[in-house]
Amino acid sequence: SQQGEEDPQALSIQEGENATMNCSYKTSINNLQWYRQNSGRGLVHLILIRSNEREKHSGRLRVTLDTSKKSSSLLITASRAADTASYFCATDLNTGGFKTIFGAGTRLFVKA
Amino acid sequence: DAGITQSPRHKVTETGTPVTLRCHQTENHRYMYWYRQDPGHGLRLIHYSYGVKDTDKGEVSDGYSVSRSKTEDFLLTLESATSSQTSVYFCAISVPGARTNGYTFGSGTRLTVV
Numbered sequence: 041s042q043q044g045e046e047d048p049q050a051l052s053i054q055e056g057e058n059a060t061m062n063c064s065y066k067t068s069i070n071n072l073q074w075y076r077q078n079s080g081r082g083l084v085h086l087i088l089i090r091s092n093e094r095e096k097h098s099g100r101l102r103v104t105l106d107t108s109k110k111s112s113s114l115l116i117t118a119s120r121a122a123d124t125a126s127y128f129c130a131t132d133l134n135t136g137g138f139k140t141i142f143g144a145g146t147r148l149f150v151k152a
Numbered sequence: 153d154a155g156i157t158q159s160p161r162h163k164v165t166e167t168g169t170p171v172t173l174r175c176h177q178t179e180n181h182r183y184m185y186w187y188r189q190d191p192g193h194g195l196r197l198i199h200y201s202y203g204v205k206d207t208d209k210g211e212v213s214d215g216y217s218v219s220r221s222k223t224e225d226f227l228l229t230l231e232s233a234t235s236s237q238t239s240v241y242f243c244a245i246s247v248p249g250a251r252t253n254g255y256t257f258g259s260g261t262r263l264t265v266v
Contacts, residue, residue: 088253143194
């Protein structure tokens with residue numbers, strides 16, 4: 041797998057359901073970030089979790105990080121049609137220099 | 153997107169012509185970045201800047217050059233556009249390192265090379 045690889049590639053759910061997206065990575069990281077991208081727009085930063093943190097919450101978002109498994113998950117609870125977007129994880133590598141790797145994203149479609 | 157604007161939003165150009173994309177920020181951040189986004193590849197870093205006149209290459213820098221003569225402006229130039237450079241280009245700013253809160257992205261420039 042690539043650094044910062046999301047799973048699944050696409051997800052379709054009903055409004056009100058929870059959506060879970062996963063991100064796996066290969067090398068040691070400083071932090072992991074999740075972004076949302078609406079069609080035709082730039083990426084919007086959602087949440088950042090540092091390597092020494094295990095869980096963070098922001099509104100309806102819950103992010104977990106398991107550094108032993110090199111994986112993270114993004115949970116969106118009680119999804120809404122407005123949550124329809126692509127979601128990307130980005131890993132800030134612990135290399136001593138600049139290196140942030142973005143995954144190819146998960147496309148989420150929330151049906152009203 | 154607040155604090156960062158890109159121009160133009162759309163551009164169609166012919167193969168072999170030079171093209172310059174502009175990124176302007178009002179946040180006074182030192183770090184600015186140019187990414188390209190292609191289906192199946194996520195975002196890939198082209199070049200970045202860590203201060204006025206200080207720039208460095210990213211993972212896909214061939215065929216691109218950048219300049220930063222002012223803190224607020226970061227220009228990306230395709231020296232001789234090719235069809236493989238058809239893409240959506242995003243500029244971003246950040247405070248890197250331990251104090252980072254992630255990146256702020258512009259709205260993107262959709263470039264088509266014909």
